[in-house]
Amino acid sequence: MKMSDINNLTFDNIGTWPIPFKVAFTLLICGAILGLAYWKDISPSQLELEGVQKEETALKQTFESKQKKAANLNALKQQLGDIKETFGDLLKRLPNKTEVAALLVDISQQGLGAGLEFELFKPGAERPAEFYVELPIQIKVIGDYHAFGTFISGMSDLPRIVTNHDIKIVPVEDGNLSLETIAKTYRYMDEEEELAEAEKAQAAKAKGAKKKTGAKKK
DSSP: OHHHHTTOOOOOGGGGSSSSHHHHHHHHHHHHHHHHHIIIIIIIHHHHHHHHHHHHHHHHHHHHHHHHHHHHHHHHHHHHHHHHHHHHHHTTOOOOGGHHHHHHHHHHHHHHHOOOOOEEEEEEEEEEEEHHHHHEEEEEEEEHHHHHHHHHHHHHSSSOOOEEEEEEEEEOOOGEEEEEEEEEEEEEEEEHHHHHHHHHHHHHHHHHHHHHHHHHOO
């Protein structure tokens, strides 16, 4: 086919075009139609699908995050329950003010039962804490290691809480040993004592705030 023949091709005589040109033109028209359909229908749908997929991913991440928090919350609730139970058991082991005297007798009986000789058994001044009162007891006894072990073990087995601090063991005459310790026991703080301690804490807090204000003015 000559170049002049190609130049003579027009849409008016499209029916007389050679078959190759007709096929090429048809493919071109189909491609244009498909392209237009893509941009009008398929492309927006694709973008919408991508948006939905992103939203799905975000929701999944949010769900997983909340699921982890829920699992942690359940664990924390369990821990809190365990703490409350332990705390309740400890509170039950604290005597009230009227039971302290009997507890002191129990401690001394543990020493005598172990065969120890008391040289000092001196309750000290009570020390208020947040919700309890600490009572230190200076103890000095004479005996041997076996008797000391029985005494310390007996105190730890008492139904009330007794702890030992600053234990010192030194040899004395007659081949015996001397044990010195600060035994500490604890009791409930009654309502009046709790109120008094709260007022003291509030007064100390107010005094500290007043000092800070005065320092700033200077």
